[in-house]
Amino acid sequence: MTETPSLEVSGLAFAYPDGHQALFGVDxxxxxxxxxxxxxxxxxxxxxxxxxxxxxxxxxVGEVRVAGLGVGKDTMRExxxxxGIVFQDPDDQLFMPSVRDDVAFGPANLxxxxxxxxxxxxxxxxxxxxxxxxxxxxxxxxxxxxxxxAVATVLAMExxxxxxxxxxxxxxxxxxxxxxxxxxxxxxxxxxxxxxxPYALELCPRAVILSEGxxxxxxxxxxxxxxxxxxxxxxxxxPFGFDPSAAGRVR
Amino acid sequence: MVAGHSHxxxxxxxVVHRLPAQVKIVALVAFVFTVxxxxxxxxxxxxxxxxLLAVVVAIAGLPPRLVLRRxxxxxxxxxxxxxxxxxSQGPQVxxxxxxxxxxGLLAAWNLLAKGTLGVVAAIILAATTxxxxxxxxxxxxxxxxxxxxxxxxxxxxxxxxxxxxxRMRIARESRGFHASNLGHLRVVAQSAGALxxxxxxxxxxxxxAMLSRGYTGSLPMMDARSAxxxxxxxxxxxxxxxxxxxxxxxxxS
Numbered sequence: 001m002t003e004t005p006s007l008e009v010s011g012l013a014f015a016y017p018d019g020h021q022a023l024f025g026v027d028x029x030x031x032x033x034x035x036x037x038x039x040x041x042x043x044x045x046x047x048x049x050x051x052x053x054x055x056x057x058x059x060x061v062g063e064v065r066v067a068g069l070g071v072g073k074d075t076m077r078e079x080x081x082x083x084g085i086v087f088q089d090p091d092d093q094l095f096m097p098s099v100r101d102d103v104a105f106g107p108a109n110l111x112x113x114x115x116x117x118x119x120x121x122x123x124x125x126x127x128x129x130x131x132x133x134x135x136x137x138x139x140x141x142x143x144x145x146x147x148x149x150a151v152a153t154v155l156a157m158e159x160x161x162x163x164x165x166x167x168x169x170x171x172x173x174x175x176x177x178x179x180x181x182x183x184x185x186x187x188x189x190x191x192x193x194x195x196x197x198p199y200a201l202e203l204c205p206r207a208v209i210l211s212e213g214x215x216x217x218x219x220x221x222x223x224x225x226x227x228x229x230x231x232x233x234x235x236x237x238x239p240f241g242f243d244p245s246a247a248g249r250v251r
Numbered sequence: 252m253v254a255g256h257s258h259x260x261x262x263x264x265x266v267v268h269r270l271p272a273q274v275k276i277v278a279l280v281a282f283v284f285t286v287x288x289x290x291x292x293x294x295x296x297x298x299x300x301x302x303l304l305a306v307v308v309a310i311a312g313l314p315p316r317l318v319l320r321r322x323x324x325x326x327x328x329x330x331x332x333x334x335x336x337x338x339s340q341g342p343q344v345x346x347x348x349x350x351x352x353x354x355g356l357l358a359a360w361n362l363l364a365k366g367t368l369g370v371v372a373a374i375i376l377a378a379t380t381x382x383x384x385x386x387x388x389x390x391x392x393x394x395x396x397x398x399x400x401x402x403x404x405x406x407x408x409x410x411x412x413x414x415x416x417x418r419m420r421i422a423r424e425s426r427g428f429h430a431s432n433l434g435h436l437r438v439v440a441q442s443a444g445a446l447x448x449x450x451x452x453x454x455x456x457x458x459x460a461m462l463s464r465g466y467t468g469s470l471p472m473m474d475a476r477s478a479x480x481x482x483x484x485x486x487x488x489x490x491x492x493x494x495x496x497x498x499x500x501x502x503x504s
Contacts, residue, residue, distance in 0.1 A: 054463050077465060085463045091411050092456040097383035097403060101473050106464035108471030137383070139410045157464065 004068040005029045006161045006189040007053070013213075014048060014060030022048040023060065024213035030161065032067075035183075035190040037200035037221060040210035041235035046193045049210065050165055053191075054083040067160045081110055084154025085163045090146035094138040099130065099149050102138060106157040124156035125149075128182050144175025148182065161189040168196045197225055197238050201247055209234055261378045266485060267311035268379045271478040272388025274486040279376050281490035283369045285497045291361040293500035297368065303492055304371050311379050321374045325366060332362040382406045387473050400470050404457075412450050419446065 007030040015021040022045040030036050040046050051057040052064055055071045064071040066082045084106075087093050096102040103121045112120060125131040128148040138146055147167070154162060167183070168176050176199070183190065183203055194200055200207055200221055207221040211234040217224055224230065225244035231237070238244065267275075289296050308318055336346070339355025346356055380388070386406065390399045419442050430439055458466075 051459070056459055056462060077467075080463060080465045083463075085460075087456065087460050087463075089456065091408075092453060093460045095404060095407050095457050095461070096470075096473075097386060097406055101383070105461075105466075105471060109465035109467065113471075138407070153464065 003032055005065075006032045006034070006067055007191065008063075008065040009049075009052075010063050010065075012049070012052060012060065012062035012064065014052065014057060014062075022213055023052075025062065026210070026213070026215055028208060028215055028218075030189060030191060032189055033187075034206060035192065035204045037204035037207040038191060038193045038210055039195060039197065039200060039207055039224070039236060041195065044210045044234075045213045046210055047165065050085060050163055050193055053161075053163055054080050054085060081106075081157050082160040083163060084157055084159030084161070086147075086150050086154055086165065086167065088166045088169055090138070090143070090150040093150040093153060094146060097137055098134070099125070099136055099138060099141070100134040102149065103134075103153050103156045106153060110157065120156050120158075124152040127155055127186065128152045129178075142175070144171050144178065147171065147175070147179060151179075151182070155186070155188075159188065161191060162186065164190065164192045164194075166194055166196070167192060168194065168199045195236070197236065197244070198242055198247065201225055201244055209236065211235075260381050261313055261317065263312050263379065265311045265379070267307060267375070270482050270486050271391075271476060272380050272384040273391040274388075274478045274482050275376050275380060276385070276388050276392060278486040278490050279372050281487075282372055282493050285490060285493040286368045287365055289365075289497045289500050290504040291357055291364070293504055294360075296496050296500040297364040299496045300368050300493055301371075303489060303496075304368065304375065307375055307489060308371075311375060313375065313378055317378070318371060318374055321378075322367070322370055325370045328366050329363065332359045332366070335359040335362070383473070390473060391477075396469055403470065408450075408453075411453070412446070415449060416442075416446055 007028070009026050009028040012023055012026040013021070014023040026045075026049060038046055038049070048057060052060075052071070053066070055064075055076050058071065066079055069075055069078060069082065071079050094102045096105055100121055103124055104117055107117055107120045122131060122134070125134055128151050130145060130148050130152060133141060133145065133149070138149065141149065151162075151164075151167075164183075167179060171179065180199065180203055183192075190204075192200065192204055204221050206219070207217075207224050208215050209217040209224065209230070216234060217227075217230055222244055225238065286297075286300055289300075308315065335358045336349075336351035336355040339352035339358065341352050341354045343350050344353045344356065376385075383406070386399055386403050389402070390396075423438070423442065428435070428438060430436070
């Protein structure tokens, strides 16, 4: 327990300017190399939490530390390098005219250029199996391919922690499986926000439930999914016919 | 309309395709200025220009029908040009059996000839240059960064917004809506408003995603090859030939 956790959220509370309070004191610690699922119904505050992790939202109570570094105005640049967020709609994330330019955007903001930048870009695209699409415009790719490129855009920044917002949404089963295969291979701490419970079980050994702005459960994913009363209390439902106690072993 | 935007470029490997974009942009602007400065009474000069463009189209291997089809964008200007001979003042002349204003006729010719030549030159540029290269070219020519960035986003999101518009239209029509009279304009206007708000919100999400990757106010330079002297020389052939023609026309007039 000597190593600094990749992510440490303590007592985080936040209300939007219109008065709507989304977080009521969130505590969460993620160790280096862990893959953790954040489960919760719509409106639980998942997206608000995500936007706090790299300082897009701030100003409430509590603290976020990324590998020991507190999120604040003067640490913003480093925090945004350390926290790589993959947003839900790849069309929001990919805004440059070619895949290569888009993956280069983050590292270029960090000051990389020339060969070092090229190497970083191609390495990130290799990791998601999209290297051969480097010179294509994003709108000529399939949705699954765009999602993979979106993952590459943050991998190129060599983040301490990868944050995925609903990574499986809108993917067909094959793209969903391909993305899972890529994600398990990555050697990076991962926080996955989702309500795709089988996907959470497949990818994340540990899960937490965020409900009404607080963490109400934290434990091995399979145990959480098997706890009927807990699941029902927080509007989490497994797909028809899915039995978490029998589903394939957690990878 | 969505499909129309995605394939403005015509794939090819001609020398016109291979020239760096910044070189082609400069050549286009120089050509257009030369054409515009040519005295309008020297009719022959404009046919020489047209022949020059025809040669470039042939070298680039562009299908002539495609060029003609894209010239349709010019139609509104042509309508305006055709009105000029009838509404202008001054001495009247007989033309194709009609009595029209002489100065108006010349003005119409001026607009028609110079406009058409400019449009065809622009079509050649657009068809032989991928949109990303055009942006890089503008960036290398030191067009203000902000303008290049706005154009970059336009290129990227034109299709996203276009597709959204298309889906909204399908959703309207699936519920039995057909715009057949002016009263229906209200529904179309509401859709346009909804589209605007959706695009605005997308803009906010894109901005968030950019901030998350360390955006600090300017896009990094995109990778680009620099133009060789021989590329500049090759591209200069067109405006140079045009300049010789224009000089001859000035001397003749």
